[in-house]
Amino acid sequence: QVQLVESGGGLVQAGGSLRLSCAASGGTLSTYAMAWFRQAPGKEREFVAGVGWSGGTTAYADSMKERFTISRDISKNTVYLQMNSLKPEDTAVYYCAASPCRIKVQVTAMDYWGKGTLVTISS
Secondary structure (H helix, E strand, O other): OOEEEEEOOEEEEOOOOEEEEEEEEOOOOOOEEEEEEEEOOOOOOEEEEEEOOOOOOEEEOOOOOOOEEEEEEHHHOEEEEEEOOOOHHHOEEEEEEEEEOOOOOOHHHOOEEOOOEEEEEEO
16 A cells, blocks of 8 residues: 655745655555645645656646746655745645646545645744
8 A cells, every 4th residue: 555655844934945755655656646735724625736657747736836846756756845935825734645647636536645744834
């Protein structure tokens, strides 16, 4: 059974940066696209960014594509989310997820989920 474990969350001032990591274990995700979602208090979970199985294709939510960068290290079975110029509205629990074959943006399309890491941005 594949397990995804996120790390790297924390408290940062507005304008700062964080890098989130998602490590996969229990199986290979070489044919899976990986994605980051986030869920703020009282809001629905939303797509943030995705990366294809080879790492060569990426996709971003419009509001984040200028500030966030997703990448993956296949050899380490790890996906990263570099977040810059953080804003208070970026405060949320960030989740790593995997979908078969290609990048998908729907929550219901994911096969695997991590438990999330909390990111808090202070103003």
